[in-house]
Amino acid sequence: MTGRIIAWLLLFTLIGVIAYGVYSRRIDVPERYDPFAPYDVRAPQGPFTVYKRWRTMHDPQLCEAALAESGLVYKPMADSVGAGGCALNDVVRITQADDTRFSSPFLAMCPLALGIADFEHRYLQSAALEIFSERVTRIEHVGSYACRNVNHQQDTALSQHASASAIDLTGFVLANGRRITLARWNDEATQDASFLQRVHEGACYYAFDTTLGPDYSALHKTHFHVDMGPYSIADERFVRMDASPINEIPEESE
DSSP: OHHHHHHHHHHHHHHHHHHHHHHTTSSOOOGGGOTTSOOOTTSOOOTTHHHHHHHHHTOHHHHHHHHHTSSEEEEEOOOEEOTTSOEEOSEEEEEEETTEEEEEEEEEEHHHHHHHHHIIIIIIHHHHHHHHSSOEEEEEESOSOOOOBGGGOTTSOBOGGGGTOEEEEEEEEETTSOEEEGGGTTOTTSHHHHHHHHHHHHIIIIIOSEEEOTTTOGGGTTOEEEEOSSEEEETTEEEETTOOOGGGSOSOOO
């Protein structure tokens, strides 16, 4: 037993030495296998992609550096207090993602902006190419920043929209002019419905912390609400990130 314990201790020590060597750049490894390398939304996914993304989303400097290489066209905005008293801190104004335009510019905190870049690069375009053999050239939305409470109710907490940490996506336009909106969500066995389901899955399981669509409630019948808030919610399935009791989670998160 003592020998086994010593063996495990030596193994953990070796792992720690190697990890420190990689972190301090004394040991060179390919970027794909370097957990401390900068997160790149355009790079192929590797064994440490999830960790690098998590680390970036929780470090303002790392997030800013990753955003600069994301392909998004944006302009940093000065901190301000908007109408209604909601503070806007460390936000950018986004106009497009590579050659994909948005229906209008919108404000976003860095994690949301990086989530949009992930969503567009890793999921949206691949789904469009596989199903329609066309790229998405326009993403339609009905806004990100709005100084209000959840569901516009007086007795609820501030919405993620109040800090520009959420956006409501309503449709997508392909290079050939075809427009796909959430109205086609329930059109079974159609290309539009298949595309929207694929887009929803990509948004839900990787790009954003919260994704709410038509199956969540009537309030989301016409859009995907996505945000980078403290909850991880996907339609009727949700888990509180801090593992608090489930009855503390609001019924809506928009």
